[in-house]
Amino acid sequence: MVARTNLMPSHRIKAPQVFHKFEDTTDTHVTASPVTNELSNTITRDGAQTLHVVTATGATTELLSHKDVNEPIYSFYALVYVPDVSNISSFTIFAGSAGYAEFVIITLSSSNIVQGWNVVGGTRSTFPAATFWDAGIQDSKLRVSPQSGKNAEVYFYGFVYQAMGRPTLSITHDDGTVGQYDNAAPELDARSLSATFAVITGSVGNSSSMTTTMLQDLISRGHTVCSHTHNHVKLSTVADSVIRSEMTLSHDFLRSIGAPEESFTVFIYPNGGTNATVQSILQNEYGIKTARLVGNNVGYKDHQIVALDPVIDRQTINTYSMNRGIVGYNGQTISQLLTSIDDLITSGGSACLMIHQVLTSGATGLDLNLSDYKTVLDHIVLRRDQGLLDVPKMSTWYDAIKGVPRLTI
Numbered sequence: 473m474v475a476r477t478n479l480m481p482s483h484r485i486k487a488p489q490v491f492h493k494f495e496d497t498t499d500t501h502v503t504a505s506p507v508t509n510e511l512s513n514t515i516t517r518d519g520a521q522t523l524h525v526v527t528a529t530g531a532t533t534e535l536l537s538h539k540d541v542n543e544p545i546y547s548f549y550a551l552v553y554v555p556d557v558s559n560i561s562s563f564t565i566f567a568g569s570a571g572y573a574e575f576v577i578i579t580l581s582s583s584n585i586v587q588g589w590n591v592v593g594g595t596r597s598t599f600p601a602a603t604f605w606d607a608g609i610q611d612s613k614l615r616v617s618p619q620s621g622k623n624a625e626v627y628f629y630g631f632v633y634q635a636m637g638r639p640t641l642s643i644t645h646d647d648g649t650v651g652q653y654d655n656a657a658p659e660l661d662a663r664s665l666s667a668t669f670a671v672i673t674g675s676v677g678n679s680s681s682m683t684t685t686m687l688q689d690l691i692s693r694g695h696t697v698c699s700h701t702h703n704h705v706k707l708s709t710v711a712d713s714v715i716r717s718e719m720t721l722s723h724d725f726l727r728s729i730g731a732p733e734e735s736f737t738v739f740i741y742p743n744g745g746t747n748a749t750v751q752s753i754l755q756n757e758y759g760i761k762t763a764r765l766v767g768n769n770v771g772y773k774d775h776q777i778v779a780l781d782p783v784i785d786r787q788t789i790n791t792y793s794m795n796r797g798i799v800g801y802n803g804q805t806i807s808q809l810l811t812s813i814d815d816l817i818t819s820g821g822s823a824c825l826m827i828h829q830v831l832t833s834g835a836t837g838l839d840l841n842l843s844d845y846k847t848v849l850d851h852i853v854l855r856r857d858q859g860l861l862d863v864p865k866m867s868t869w870y871d872a873i874k875g876v877p878r879l880t881i
């Protein structure tokens with residue numbers, strides 16, 4: 473028997489692979505303690521999707537569910553909407569095999585619960601010692617503990633899980649420099665790899681940047697060309713009007729060169745500059761589905777969704793820095809980078825490689841020498857051809873996760 477108790481560090485959800493939802497909540501049973509009569513709680517079903525629960529006063533209430541998931545899984549969450557945080561003391565999720573012979577217990581305390589949607593759960597990497605991940609899940613429950621003397625009100629949307637999918641690694645190039653066309657693209661093509669090139673559209677045709685013809689050629693060869701703004705503006709530091717002009721100018725340019733639809737669904741933030749306003753404008757006004765940060769103090773294993781309310785697909789891809797490789801952001805050597813790719817595979821995770829210039833020699837700073845670039849690509853191809861790793865473009869990666877349920881009440 474394996475039982476672990478931990479405080480989940482964040483209510484945020486990490487979604488490297490496709491989510492599966494328990495079909496509905498109609499088989500969800502409600503119990504309460506010390507009040508044992510289900511009728512002591514006020515429960516309203518909203519079709520098969522949502523349970524509206526107001527607990528009996530001061531009574532811990534448990535929402536029980538059962539589903540036979542007979543495959544290895546990566547993560548497990550309960551989706552809970554909280555109208556008033558002040559009534560809640562904690563959430564605890566239990567997930568395990570039949571009868572909880574193997575299980576995890578994850579608790580989210582009141583200080584981590586937010587008004588709105590909460591995602592309560594954990595991942596295989598959070599609780600690596602729990603053996604049930606490989607066996608799948610059968611029994612689950614969410615325990616809602618109200619503050620003393622209060623009625624806790626929640627909307628329980630259900631449980632979701634992620635299958636232990638194939639690890640993914642997206643190759644991205646920033647800034648649209650000519651060395652990426654001359655040096656990187658031929659190496660990608662020789663290995664049947666496709667990458668995402670984020671272009672400073674206002675610099676196209678400058679001496680160090682790709683030309684329109686080069687960009688159109690990359691697109692014809694199956695790569696993605698997307699916006700990196702028109703003037704490499706850190707969008708989190710400028711007025712909304714500048715965010716809009718940068719996006720409009722860059723998208724107008726991409727349209728003028730005949731870029732396909734996928735070019736307008738992904739984005740890379742210059743200098744990683746983003747915030748809720750930037751994300752909202754990009755998502756709601758410019759159709760961006762997913763955007764990549766710059767990597768430094770971020771995990772390479774996961775894509776992190778940065779906002780859940782009101783929809784779950786306003787997300788940002790965390791990156792694993794892979795700049796010069798010798799003294800990159802993380803001070804890693806090329807061999808360490810290869811080890812990190814293997815760690816990604818072991819964890820079943822998902823990541824972006826962020827690469828700037830690729831030069832024939834003399835790379836400094838954020839650039840990478842061609843010989844090192846080839847070493848890294850060879851390793852990626854080795855693992856891909858061993859069947860251990862998928863290498864999707866950012867737009868393809870998004871397609872794989874857009875089955876994440878939309879949350880509305």
Ligand SMILES: [Zn+2]
Nearest residue numbers: 646647742743
């Ligand atoms: Zn840049």
